[in-house]
Amino acid sequence: MRVARFKTPFEVDIEEVPKPKPGPNEVLIRVMACAICASDAEIIRGGNPNPGHEIAGVVEEVGEGVKRVKAGDRVTIYWKLGCGECPYCRAGFDVHCERPRYLAWNGYGEYVVAHEEACLPLPEGVDFIEGSLLTDTLGTPYAAVMSARVSGERVAVWGCGPLGLMCVQLCLELGARDVIAVDPISSRREMALKLGASLAVDPTAENPVEALRKFAPPLGPRVAICATRSDDAGRAAMNGVPPEGRVVYIAGQPGELDRHRWAYRIHYFKRTDYESVAELASRRGVRLKELVSHTYPLERVREAFEMRFRNPHKSLKVVVLPHEGC
Structure with a gap:
């Protein structure tokens, strides 16, 4: 072989x-x-x-x-x-x-x-x-989105690589009101919009936290999912939600966190979640x-x-x- x-x-x-x-x-x-x-x-x-x-x-x-x-x-x-x-x-x-x-x-x-x-x-x-x-690219974001409790919420997704783009889809599939995508790469922002994001922000062209607050005044969306290892993005994700907001990190997290905001780190999904993951894939709930x-x-x-x-x-x-x- x-x-x-x-x-x-x-x-x-x-x-x-x-x-x-x-x-x-x-x-x-x-x-x-x-x-x-x-x-x-x-x-x-x-x-x-x-x-x-x-x-x-x-x-x-x-x-x-x-x-x-x-x-x-x-x-x-x-x-x-x-x-x-x-x-x-x-x-x-x-x-x-x-x-x-x-x-x-x-x-x-x-x-x-x-x-x-x-x-x-x-x-x-x-x-x-x-x-x-199905495992890393769908299962892990599924665990993150479930932990974030996105139903009815506006959600910011930081980083639109494969994990972030899967989070965009899962947030909408699981009842989020809106998804705002943040990524410096134009092709990835375009893909996020194609997959249903309401807004795609270029953090190199404008202050992303201010952009989120304009879209969801006065303090931005209550939920953020950070799917990038960038420390700057990790800190901005925390600053971009209001006090008592929720931030879930997939790829990493910054060294310092804010005690006034809820934060959780996901690095894999539970085996017991696989039935739900497989069902999503089977019925084309995600692309x-x-x-x-x-x-x-x-x-x-x-x-x-x-x-x-x-x-x-x-x-x-x-x-x-x-x-x-x-």
């Missing part, structure tokens, strides 16, 4: 290696699509040459004791599970586990072995490219394909990473296709 081995995010070799065999409670997945995550570059720089966890594919073989899935099942991967024993897990917050288990890597290859607990069924009518977006700007075959994975990380003005979600037929 072919697999990508990274030296840096932009130095990669395609190697031929033996196809892995699933062990007890494991499955072999034929990878049909793997979406590039913003964390992949950090994972590579941290010394892991085999990133890739936003995976969708087909179960090809099951190991001893597997009961959840069978050969031929179409699946996506929930790549992080709690230990079940730490205080967070015992309290029902396994997504914040102190000793998480990482269940699948190496998605930029033709096959990957994963624990059966990592496998989530793809809904009917959702293809593999869309399926690779997944709108967020996919580029697809590449496995042999062009270096180009895929360059497009994702060096061309933010041109790219949104970039997906690698190790096999044909997606």
Whole structure:
């Protein structure tokens, strides 16, 4: 089988290696699509040459004791599970586990072995490219929007990359009155408007907090979702809601917070949310394909990473296709 081995995010070799065999409670997945995550570059720089966890594919073989899935099942991967024993897990917050288990890597290859607990069924009518977006790109924003309690509210979404654009859609789908998008990249502001935002603000052309207050006087929308790692945007998101307003951070958060405003950080979604996430995708409550700007075959994975990380003005979600037929 072919697999990508990274030296840096932009130095990669395609190697031929033996196809892995699933062990007890494991499955072999034929990878049909793997979406590039913003964390992949950090994972590579941290010394892991085999990133890739936003995976969708087909179960090809099951190991001893597997009961959840069978050969031929179409699946996506929930790549992080709690230990079940730490205080967070015992309290029902396994997504914040102190000793998480990482269940699948190496998605930029033709096959990957994963624990059966990592496998989530793809809904009917959702293809593999869309399926690779169900966890990180849909599930995590879903958790953020649910935490923000957006129904009936005006909501500011800071950062209109794939996560922010998904938040725009989810806010409207889940009952927000209006969504105001903030992003310095014109193509992303245009996409936010296409997906239903009422206003798109360029923070390099005007003071975004003042723009929000003009749209929702006198102190701006009561809810903000920050889907960018920019510290400036994180602070502005906090300043852009009134006292007792709510701010949810997805990609990060500034070092200092305001005790007069409610803030929460989301980094993944609960496995128990997947049924709702899958239902949204199945009934087309969100437009997944709108967020996919580029697809590449496995042999062009270096180009895929360059497009994702060096061309933010041109790219949104970039997906690698190790096999044909997606």
